[in-house]
Amino acid sequence: MTKAVLTVIGIDRVGITARISTCLAEANINILDISQTIMQNIFTMVMLVDLSKSTKNIDEITEELNNIGEELGLNTQLQHVDVFNSMHRI
Amino acid sequence: MFISPDEITQTVRMIQEEHLDIRTVTLGINLLDCVTEDIKRTSEKIYDKICRTGSRLVPVCRSIEKEMGIPIINKRIAVTPVSLLVGNVCPEDCVMIARSLEKAAEEIGVNFIGGYTALVHKGYTNGDKSLVKSIPQALNETERVCSSVNVATTKAGINMDAIRDMGHLIKKAAELSKETGGSACARLVVFANAPEDNPFMAGAFHGIGEPECVINVGVSGPGVVKSAIEKVRDKDFTVLAETIKKTAFKITRMGQLIAQEASRNMGVPFGIVDLSLAPTPAIGDSVARILEEMGLECCGAHGTTAALAVLNDAVKKGGTMASSHVGGLSGAFIPVSEDEGMINAVGMGALSLEKLEAMTCVCSVGLDMIVVPGDTPASTISAIIADEVAIGVVNNKTTAVRIIPAPGKKVGDVVDFGGLLGRGPVMKVNPFGSEKFIERGGRIPAPIHSLRN
Structure with a gap:
């Protein structure tokens, strides 16, 4: 299983989670875990996703997420889970 | 979640706001097997070997960048000190090797290639002498080639002849590149105790104790x-x-x-x-x-x-x-x-x-x-x-x-x-x-x- 972390940060508005999860669903990417907070109107969503059955490659997904990000004024970042494992766990 | 959202946003912030990046992934390549009796043939073999061995460096780094979401700013090549490859030739012939290095670096898409180097802490060999003499011209005729000269070690002491020569050569390199403010000197390092596995330019070279090829990373x-x-x-x-x-x-x-x-x-x-x-x-x-x-x-x-x-x-x-x-x-x-x-x-x-x-x-x-x-x-x-x-x-x-x-x-x-x-x-x-x-x-x-x- 290829796990990745998707981070979405930006100004809160209606439909962010819907748009992002639709995009992931269309690529057959399963959401394993999700955490969402709003601090001082800044929306922060962290998703753990499984890319192993994805129908699109990482370039395509990144581009689609970036497009949604631009449209909704969000910063999206998709990164392999190893990045966080190696930085925060010994 | 296995890692807290706070930790995740901390990492993302480091990359997006605090300039966390991988400064360089440097591929070290041994060129000792490229030595021939004919300097022209040697320089061709050098070009071929760098292109063959280093061709995947840039694409591999790009795909890692995408997957990990961390920018890799520079991809670079370090080679065996060229003074060890040239033998008894004139400085102009050494410049031929510099041109080969430049061409290979351009071909595989790296911005710097290091190893136009001589290790002279105890004295000059004939090859060292020619190479060192050729440095100003070699740097002036190239854009990517980086040069270094090790003039001292703790065990050998300090080669003051080499230091005297470097003063003149640095002035000459500056003069040749005066239109760009003497920028050729920015690709020339004079070392004491030079490390053999340094990934950073302009002082990177592939030391003689290193394996055939090696990946070194600078954060x-x-x-x-x-x-x-x-x-x-x-x-x-x-x-x-x-x-x-x-x-x-x-x-x-x-x-x-x-x-x-x-x-x-x-x-x-x-x-x-x-x-x-x-x-x-x-x-x-x-x-x-x-x-x-x-x-x-x-x-x-x-x-x-x-x-x-x-x-x-x-x-x-x-x-x-x-x-x-x-x-x-x-x-x-x-x-x-x-x-x-x-x-x-x-x-x-x-x-x-x-x-x-x-x-x-x-x-x-x-x-x-x-x-x-x-x-x-x-x-x-x-x-x-x-x-x-x-x-x-x-x-x-x-x-x-x-x-x-x-x-x-x-x-x-x-x-x-x-x-x-x-x-x-x-x-x-x-x-x-x-x-x-x-x-x-x-x-x-x-x-x-x-x-x-």
Whole structure:
């Protein structure tokens, strides 16, 4: 299983989670875990996703997420889970 | 979630706001098997081998960047010191090899290729002599080739003949590239105790103790360290050092991860992670600003050397645990023209050449990217090198000099080299001469390492 972390940060508005999860669903990417907070109107969503059955490659997904990000004024970042494992766990 | 959202956003913030990046993935390539009797054939074999071995470096790094979401700023090649490949040839023939290196670097898409190098700490071989002589022309005819000369080691002492020659060669390289402010000198490093596995340019080369090919990685993250210590502004040095250590650990883990991935994807062994904090001219990516954040009004003020010592030591302690193999230069870099805070400090009159020299006693590298007036005599440049090299030799550490006597420029002028090399304010040099001292030549004996005081 290829796990990745998707981070979405930006100004809160209606439909962010819907748009992002639709995009992931269309690529057959399963959401394993999700955490969402709003601090001082800044929306922060962290998703753990499984890319192993994805129908699109990482370039395509990144581009689609970036497009949604631009449209909704969000910063999206998709990164392999190893990045966080190696930085925060010994 | 297996990792808390706070930790995840911390990492994302480091990358997006605090300039955390992988400064360089450097592929070391052995070229000893390219040696033939004919220099033209040798240079063709060199070109072929670099293109063959290095062709996947840039694509592999790009795919890792995408997957991990961490920028890899530079992809580079380091090769066996060219002086070992050329034998008894004339300097013009050495330049042929430089052209081959340039062509190969262009072909595989790397911005710098290091290893136009001679190791002459005890004396010149014929090959060394030709190569060293050819350096100004080789640098002037290329854009990517980086050159280094090791003029001293703690075990061999200091080759003062080579230091005398380097003063003249640096002046010549500056003169040849005067239209760009003497920029050829930005690709020339004079070393004491040069490391064989350094991934950073301009001093990278593939040492003779290295394997056939190797991946070495240099991380960066002055901005991350600075924002971490902003949170402990009122705390004492124990807390400060601990904070830097923990941050250095996190930064270096990224280097280790990228090094392992690059090594696995390319099928090339992993060598080392270099722990150096490498600044860039970008705002928020400065080592000088870290020192100021510790409580100094301006980098260069009294206390700067102590501040740098704290930083350098804590970075090493944190980084060492984060990586399975550490090497290269591993310390804080203080290149003047490549660090926004250093440029500012020189402009304010807070930072002098003498203070920089003192700072190099406690950090890695040395007098790096220093611009001095174009009329600085060759003997003074040699003497600056001799001072810096003596610090390295006596203290059993690597030191280096990368100095640019910018033709036609005076103290107070600023020379813009563009890109990562930044812009350097012309610094004041001590006007008293060292000519007779440099003219002596010969070798300074290796220092004694007992009876230490």
